[in-house]
Amino acid sequence: MLISFHLQGQIPLRDESILIGEVEIRAKSARHDYIGFKASHIDSSIILNYNQRTLADLISENSVIHIKTYGSGGLASPSFRGTGPGHTQITWNDINLNNPMVGQFDLSLVPAGFIDDVNIYYGGGSMGIHSGGFGGVINLETNPGWDDRELVYLNPAMGSFGRISGLVKVKAGSKDFHSVTKAFLRNSDNNFRYINSVSGPTPLLETRENSEVRQKGFIQEFYFRNSTSNISARMWYQSAARNLPVPIISPAMDPPEKQFDESLRAMLEYGSVRGITGLNATAAFISDRLNYTNRLASVDSRNLSKRIILKGRIERMINSMLRLELSLNDELNIINTNNYADIKSRNLFSADAVAEADLTHWLGGMILVRELVQDKRFLMPDFSAGTEIRPFREKYYFIRASFSKNSKIPTLNDMYWSPGGNPGLKNETGYSSEITWEMTSFPSGSLKIRNDFTIFRNNIKNMIQWHPGEYSYWEAANIGNIITSGLESGLDISYTLREFNASLNAGYSYTKAANAGQEAENTALYGKQLVYIPANNFNAVLRLNWHQFYSAISTGYTGKRYLTADNSQYLPPYSVSDLIFGTKLNTGHASFGLNMIIENIFNVSYQNIAYYPMPGRSFLVSIVFQLKK
C-alpha cells in the first residue's frame, strides 16, 4: 500500500504557493488483495535470509500457519486455522500446485530461494485464486524484477548432518526482455543423534538412520513487455529422492522405504492493460510423479498425475468506485497409477464474477460468485462477500468483515483408490466468517507500527474421512463435520536510524478445532480438539542490521497437540529458536558475503510428529557472491 501524507508545518510556504488538499494514493500489495479480506505478505527481503532453507521454514517462522513436519527433508504440510493440509491450497502465480491425487503439497520440497514473494490469503479471501482453501491459499510468486540490478547470485553452503547445498541465480536482459534462471542442489544425510527411551526398557543414544535426501531443481523464465502488455514463459523442474525413516518406536528397515518425487511445471501467461480494461490469460501444464517402494512389504507404488490448466480473466473499472472482474478456469486432470483400477480423468470448469467497490473514503466492499462444473455436472454456487470500514479518515485503522461459502472437491485418491475409494463422494462445503481489526501508525519518521487482530470461524460440512468399512479395508465417506474457531494477532514494528535498522515481526494464533457432526454427538469425540492441531501457536523474529552486518533471531512456540480423537494422548508443547547472522562487503559491482545459520540454538529435544525426533542444534555456513549492474 502506497500512502502519501501531508507535510504542512515542515515545509515553509511562500506567498505565491498554492496549497492543495491532501492526496492519498493506495494500491494493492498483491493482485488478489480484495477489499474486506485479510491477507499477509512475505517479501523478498525476508526470503533472502531463507535462500538455503525450505518454504516450510519460511512460512512457519513468518506466519501463524502451523506446519506439520516429519523433520529435515520429510513431508511438511500446512494447517491454516485448524483445517487440514488438503484445505490449504498452494499456488504458483495463481496456478494450483496441490497434487490432485492426495490434494496436498509438500512444502519441504521447495527451496525458499526459488520464490520472490509469498502472499497468504486467509479464509474466503482465497477464493479469488482457487476454491477449496477453507483455511486459505499460499500464493508463491516468481517475478521478472524489472528494476532489479542483480545479474548473478551464487550461494553454496555446507552444514551439520552431511548437508551440502547450493543456489544459483542468473538474470540477463534489456529494458523490455528479461531472462531469469535459478538452480539448486541439496544433499543431506540427516544423521543426527537423539535419545530413544521408547523402544525398550533402557534409553539409548541413537543416530537417525535412513533419512537421506537428495534434491535438485531449476526454474527458467522469460519475460517480454511493451507499453500495454506483457508475456511470460516459465518452466520449473525439480526432483527429490528420499529414504523414509521410521518412527523410533520401530526398528530401522533394511532396505529402507524410498520415495521419489519429480515435478515439471510449465506456464505461459499474457497480460495487458488498455485504458480501464485489464486482460490476463494463462495456460499451464503440470506433471507430478511420486514413486514409493517398500521392498520388505512388497509395495511398489507408481503414481503419475498430469494437469492442463487454462485461466482467463478480464477486469474493468466501471467508474472511480466500481471494478468488475470475470474469470473462467478449466482444469483437466489425468491420473495413471497402479493404485487405481484404471486411468482416471476429471475435468473442472469454473466461472467467477467479482464486483469490488470503493464506495466512500471510509467504506468499501467486494462480492464474488463462483459456479463450478465437474465433468459436466453443475454444482451449487459458491460465494464470498467482504466489507471494509475505515473509521477515522486521518488514521490507518481498518475493520474488515467477511462471510463465504466455499467448496472443495474430493481428491482423486478419495474417489478411486483401490480398495476403499468412493466415486460417489460429494464435495466438502465450508462456511467461513471473520472480522479483522488492523492499524498502522507512524509515531515518528523512523518508527512504524502495524498491528492486526482477527476472530474467525469455519464450519466444514460433509468432510471426507476414511473409516473402517464393511470389509477388511477402510473406505472414504462424507461423514465429517468440524467447527474451527479462534483468533489471530500480528505485530510488526520497524525502526530505522541512519545505517541501523531493526524490525520485530510477531504472530499468535489460538485455534479450537473440534468434531461437531451428529455422528460425533453423545460420543467421547464430541467437542474434542482434532488431532495434531495445536490450540496455541506463536512466533517472533527480531532482525537487526547495521552497515554491512545483519542478524535475525527467531522463536517459535507450538502448543500441545493431541494424538487421539478422544484427546487421551498428546505431544507436549515446545519452543525452538534459530539464529542467523552474517556480513556483506560491496566492491563496485560485486559483493561477497558470509552467512551462518544456527538452527535450534538451545538444542531442544522435541517432536512435531509422534516418535519422529527433530534434529538438535545444527549449523549451516554459506558464502554469497553477487554481481550487479
Added chain:
Amino acid sequence: MRKALILIILPHLLSCVREFNPVIIGTDETYLAGEGVFILNEGNFRSGNGSLSFYSYDSLKMFNNVFQDKNNRPLGDVPYSMGMDGGKAYILVNNSGKIEVAGWNDMKSITTIKKIVSPRYISFIGGTKAYVTSLYSDSVTILDLTANSVSGFIDLKKSSEAIVTLSTRAYAASWAGGNKVMVINTMTDEVIDSIEVGIEPESMVIDKNGTLWVFCN
C-alpha cells in the same frame, strides 16, 4: 572415553526425556491380576499408540494402558498377538519388531526381545522354547524361553501367520499370498512337509479330536 562420556551425560539428558515423547492422560489404576480377559489394541499403523487393556470379571472394570502404566513407556507400534506361558506374558509387537516379556499378574516388564522381523503369532513348545511366525521374513524364529533370546530360525521359504502345535508337530499357515500350511518337526526344528489348502490360510485351530481346521480368505 566416548562411552564413558555417554554414561556420564545420559542420566542428565534422561531427566527431560519424557518431556518430548507422547504423554497419556489419566491412566487407570494399577492393573490387578484375576479372572478376566486381555484386549490388545493395535492402534494406528506407524503412530506407536498400541496398548494393552484388561477387563476384570471380578470387578467388572476395564483397565486401559496396562503396560505403559506399569513400565512408564509405550507398548509399541501395532501389538498384534499375545501368548501366556510359565507365568509370563509374551506380547508380539508387529511393527516394532519386538516381543515384550512381562509378568502376567502385574505386567511388569521382564525383558524385551528385539530384532524380530514383523512378529505375528507365537506357539510354545514344551515350556523351553517357542516358535514365532513372521509376515515379512521367510523364517519362523525359535525363542529360548529360559534365556529369553533368539536361538535359531526355521526356513519356510515363505511368510507365516497363524501357528498351532500338536504333539511333535507345529503347523504354520502361509497367509500373505500363499496357499499352504507348513509342517515342522518340533524335535528337530525342521520343515518336513506342506499341506495345500485354500487361498491365503489366515487362522487355524486344532479341535479336541486332533483335527486341524484352517480358515482361508
